[in-house]
Amino acid sequence: MKNVFSVFLVLLSVLGVSAQEFQSPNGAFKMSFSLGNDGTPMYQLFLNNKEVIKKSKLGLELQKDKKSLLNDFKVVDTKQSTFNETWQTVWGEETKIQNHYNELMVKLKQNETDREIIVRFRLFNEGLGFRYEFPEQKNLIYFVIKEERTEFAMTGNHTAFWIPGDYDTQEYDYTESKLSEIRSLFKSAVSENASQKQFSDTGVQTSLMMKSADGIYINIHEAALINYSCMHLNLDDKNFVFQSHLTPDAKGNKGHIQAPSVSPWRTIIVSKDAREVLASRMTLNLNEPCKIENTSWIKPVKYVGVWWEMITGKSSWAYTEDFPAIQLGVTDYSKAKQSAKHAANTKHVKEYIDFAALHGFDGVLVEGWNEGWEDWFGHEKDYVFDFISAYPDFDVKGIHEYAKSKGIKMIMHHETSGATRNYERHLDKAFQFMKDNGYDAVKTGYVGNILPLGEHHYSQSILNHYQYVTEKAAEYKIMVNAHEAVRPTGICRTYPNMIGNEAARGTEFQAFGGSKANHTTVLPFTRLMGGPMDYTPGIFEMDIAKLNPGNNSHCNTTIANQLGLYVVMYSPLQMAADLPENYNRFLDAFQFIKDVPVDWSTSKYLEAEPGYYITTARKDKNSNNWFVGNVNGLNKRTSTISLDFLEKGKKYEATIYADANDAHYKTNPQAYKITKQKVTSKTKLQLTTAAGGGYGISIVEVK
């Protein structure tokens, strides 16, 4: 009977009628799986019966094997199923998330090799996820990926919001262009970074946000990127077909796999409404449920820090200017002259603690507290930090006690300088040192070239390192906020102690020459599709020269835009990044930062157009209060929103922090107006947003 069935399937395949079709739960999406004449697996996606992904090939090219997993396949089994459950978040944009999809499992056997792979497709109401699975079998155990050959064939010359594909940085400004224009714009889209390596003039990163000529929004990314290499997209710009391009290891290979194993999910979110892209929880849903049993110690954090003053160049991380280079354990800091610029000194840190306590923040981050900053960067130095030796002017115990007495949590900083082996060697002691001194959260950093030499920030082996740190931190009940690590793919569902990530161009670049004024109208459609970002908003002084006369950068936003970011750019970890002295100049505006929560029970996306504007409303997890944030792009615009998300019949007072009429990110960024008004679910608001502007609204129930 088994043989008869196989013959039947082979016949179907030969006859070209082997296509498998299935639909999303709401029927909007239809996906078709088929085999080409040479047995190449392919998929095709339709939204409301209109093709949105053309027939696209699936498969993997192998390095050592004679025959790759590209063709010569027959279908040996298929299975369709439905899944629908609602799960509870530890933190997030919502307390509950529905995970509802239809699934098609296709088991393929390669005729010549007798090898089996599975392609598992899941259709959600907002798009498609699929992955490769390599089941346990005799003929496919260990293999090396030369390249994954997954295609995403576009239906036309879409508009894209893209950054250059790079093995070592994600910190580029977004470029908006037609797909056909990427090649000519590529070089100008690459800006300098501490480590970088592009691979193709049409290579771009995920999450990639696109819009078709007829107004369909398409977002391509990946989910559950564990024990695999990070995927980029390489565009065939004649045919508008993207092909997966994995990050290589030091030997140029793209992944070492041992079956049984699975690839990450490749995700395609498609909608006629950009707001639905923001509302999608597909990335989280395609990750495994939480693996941390007791999550009571994981808490969202609002914080200030000894940081922006170093980023701007006003202060320094380094303790001394005496040494051009140092050796840990050999260099005697007690004999060095303290630099007047060293910010992480006990007195100054206590000022930050006082400020944090006065204004109700949870934590204080301090960078530059530990030995090694004199030559930490650019030397591929192995033993660069030990993560436990404080500079002479940083009193670990005293600061801990002082912070504790004020109800403030200190936030640890572990810059690795990319030296992953050195960090792993010190990890246990570093985490124990944190626990001994009252630190529950750590900001990690991976600035510069990766050690081991030849590896990249996004290669399989280094992703394995980030994952190792996250899991080891969980053992110590430590929350992690990784900077310069790989872009998130929803793993925070499985390991919610990963409360932050950078992995994109953050606010720091406003002090490194500035970012485009519409940058944050793109980020939620790209970087944030995989998880929250430690964007570090809250800059009130846009003229960086005011902090450091030698730095002529300008922060290309208005103050009102900065406030809007606290709602638009969801994160359970939010910084007020500017200096206390700048907040003290604008305490009325600062009030919004003080009031805005960092954890939510639900979120609504009121307006959205990538590159142009986003307006988001969120309900506080611990009250009935709502907060609305808007960020606006390059042109002045009127934002029109309805407050129909408010509970009917209830009364609220809204405090609106908006751009002044003459505000402008470049010429008049500090012009805002604060107004109060009574609102209900029937209220509609019209608010003018400046170029590079925005607004924040707090809506408090009146009882």
Place this chain on the structure above:
Amino acid sequence: MKNVFSVFLVLLSVLGVSAQEFQSPNGAFKMSFSLGNDGTPMYQLFLNNKEVIKKSKLGLELQKDKKSLLNDFKVVDTKQSTFNETWQTVWGEETKIQNHYNELMVKLKQNETDREIIVRFRLFNEGLGFRYEFPEQKNLIYFVIKEERTEFAMTGNHTAFWIPGDYDTQEYDYTESKLSEIRSLFKSAVSENASQKQFSDTGVQTSLMMKSADGIYINIHEAALINYSCMHLNLDDKNFVFQSHLTPDAKGNKGHIQAPSVSPWRTIIVSKDAREVLASRMTLNLNEPCKIENTSWIKPVKYVGVWWEMITGKSSWAYTEDFPAIQLGVTDYSKAKQSAKHAANTKHVKEYIDFAALHGFDGVLVEGWNEGWEDWFGHEKDYVFDFISAYPDFDVKGIHEYAKSKGIKMIMHHETSGATRNYERHLDKAFQFMKDNGYDAVKTGYVGNILPLGEHHYSQSILNHYQYVTEKAAEYKIMVNAHEAVRPTGICRTYPNMIGNEAARGTEFQAFGGSKANHTTVLPFTRLMGGPMDYTPGIFEMDIAKLNPGNNSHCNTTIANQLGLYVVMYSPLQMAADLPENYNRFLDAFQFIKDVPVDWSTSKYLEAEPGYYITTARKDKNSNNWFVGNVNGLNKRTSTISLDFLEKGKKYEATIYADANDAHYKTNPQAYKITKQKVTSKTKLQLTTAAGGGYGISIVEVK
């Protein structure tokens, strides 16, 4: 005044009269340092006024810098000094070692760059050591070595005992040839290995042993190889000039240096008498004194082990044949069928413990005790072992208690499969596990390609790993015996817990097809110049098919040769490698292995010719007894020795374990004769040694 001095030196240099000369303490050696016309540093070495190293260039080619450290130098300072001290060994061939040398320090400044380097030369009575030093300075802090360009210019077409230069293995058979013949013999000198990468058809490894046509023995090696890449020698076979060739990292670079720093010492031992090469302690003397304060826990060890039966293929490391591949923590061994070949089972281990206790051994090594051996090799598998999870049939606690009750120490085995990151991740827990279960010593292994990918067994970063393991082990008071790690360079003086190393073709190759019958007449002149080897002698059954019918290998020595190895091949860690059942067949010969010590108060080299024969006498550290060992090469030979090293006036009984007259390594390897005779310091002995033969003599004082 300073300027005048500089000008003076420059003038000297320009005039070509800047040569600096100095002599060894005994006046036998003279070394001359000079600068070429273009400011290239050079040295030249004479023994008894005869040139033994022709004028040879010194310098380093840099990777990133515009100008390398090769020429354009002037001498800015020189200093001569003398050093003479005697230091105490923790273990060794002698209890006390004299460190006596004259030193010439030459400080060079590069005209264009204002960079300073120092070349420090030390002339001992048996040869020359020199190294590069990079002092702290403004213009040379971080640099990357493209290649070290140290030359060793030979005076003629010497005979060499060489193995192919390789970044990943040292386990080749030695080839004896003229330097001019290396190129044509190179390919045939390369045999298969689990990991290997040659770089040149005239590339060879150090320590390289040579003999000139006029009978001068020359040995080139390095000492104190720490935080640098391992040196090979690449031969210009037209001019007989060797140039240093360092092991590259994953990017192809040869070393990342931060000044202040020093290179390893380059060593050249030269003598008219081959025995003086064996007697040299230059390599140890060029290392730093012991850095371990309390060394009372470091003890030489004689051991047996569950090992040879796996090497021969009689038994297996793997617990089961059920799984083609396993995942640690996922694979359920409790459901697997135990292989009948799995040797590391509790019952069998206890038999080894009984045997060890019965015959007075210190320890028992067990390999294959821990989960992961089913697919441990050849897959570049990252999480390959965890070093703490025992197979179901290996009762860690029970074995510990049983061994303890018998006065036996268990010896741990950590095979890393080359996955250095994985080993470091588990190191603390693995060492703690050892201490918790009574293990004081570990045999480590690095079979297969190194992870991180692209690195090599002998690159700077991986040498750093071995060093890290040694130092971490010292923290736990654990002794280390590293296999497949880099060849020793005397670091055991500084870290005497490094009691063993393999780093050459050991006895195991006798079960992998066999080694040349004169192999062990070469090893003491090559591999052992850097420190002791865990050669694992003591094979009594030479026909490997007797153990495993599928293995037709032959151990190419006689039993008497195997006994001689315990004296000739000095090691504080000596194994009796064969199976108990084979020793039980030859208990009279086994008596020598039982009697021979593993620590000595003094050593005498009675006869020596590399490739042909070595006869060594050593005095037990803990008694007045002496032991003599001989290994012989390919031809039957009469060994004539005088026992004049015995204390005058004292009487001794000698037990002589010699080849029978008709013994032959191939045709009659088990033919030995044991005789006893009274001896004194006046006794002379003539002993016939078979092809591939040898002898062992125990000389016990008669009171």
